[in-house]
Amino acid sequence: MANAPLIAASILAADFAKLGEEISVVDAAGADWIHVDVMDGHLVPNISMGPGIVRAIRPYTSKTFDVHLMISPVEAYLQGFVEAGADIITVHPEACTHIHHTLQLIRSFGVKAGIALSLDTSLKTLNNLLDIVDLIVVMTVKPGFGGQNFILSQLKKITAVRQRIDATNYPIHLEVDGGVTADISRRVVAAGADVLVAGTATFKGGRDSYASNIAAMRTVN
Template identity: 65%
Template sequence: MQKPTRIAPSILSADFAKLGEEIKAIDAAGADYIHIDVMDGHFVPNITIGPDVVKAIKPYSKKVFDVHLMIQPVDLYIEAFAAAGADIITAHVEAGPHIHRTLQVIKAQGVKAGVSLNPSTPESTLDYLYEELDLILVMSVNPGFGGQSFISSQLRKLEAIRKRIDSLGLDIDLEVDGGVNAETARQVVSAGADLLVAGSATFKGGPEKYAENIKALRG
């Protein structure tokens, strides 16, 4: 069953010069999760942050730290991100040779496990993983940079995954990331998403606009 819509602002769009204050501001503005995009310049064409930064910002919010690892190989770094304060760790199907093993490594750290699908990754890759998952992240842009345009073909993927989650009767968050704004938020929620990652749409206008922006995304 689809859950109420929750918003996970991506700190990729925050002011990195005052990251702690930005996280406090989105927490106070009504964010449900704090979404942290980790990129390695190898799996995706950008480099962002490592576990030391996650550890440094953890005290600024008690909200769920939703850590999205866009790195390859991924298994070697899971323990460090869990120790740094991740509550959920999400890895891509393509980030290692054995995604099922990766999920086992994540769960062994005592945190929730997620899988992410790139725009061209079919939902069939989840067929033997559903029972291991706490979260499924559908990328509605190609990962690597914020501010990209929404890829509408991912609505069909969201619909198919939502149908499968419900048919199995499982408690899995269905998250979407990429080009999410007040307009596309309605589309992805209608398609079955219940956790929306939004960077640019949350942080535009500065801290005085964060609550208004989050409310617009929630619909």
């Protein structure tokens, strides 16, 4: 029987005009983490938010801030996001001069370090990194856009990453990001994920639906 996954509510799908309120409501509705997508218009096509927004919304919840940096270059901005309130910072290896150094730098600030694997990022990228990573994110859509459909071929990648994690003694979370719905959640948890990023699936239907939306994604048995 699979364990219920953690739900990381992606605020990219929230009402930005009332972002603080949205975070408080989704916190009360049962979200485990708050997922913050930071996009620069360079590494990915869209532009979203910076450290100032993270700092502004930090007081609205004590839940883990799971900050996904889709920016390049990335190293110069790490401390700013840590100071703004990030608890986990995930980076793309393609945006790093040296991914090993970047992960070590993130951890040196006292927060957890994550690595995101895009659709075409090889699993070989994880070689020699599992001892310094706290979170591995398998992207199941093209990074940079919300509301996309889950790419089913990535299920094999999730399983392969889970096998790599299980071959170690390290407490690494395996997060899936992109197109997660209540129906898809069962498949990705069965494949080995223990954290689900959910934006549209969390925030659809308005605030009265947030709790039931989250509960539906947690029900994987």
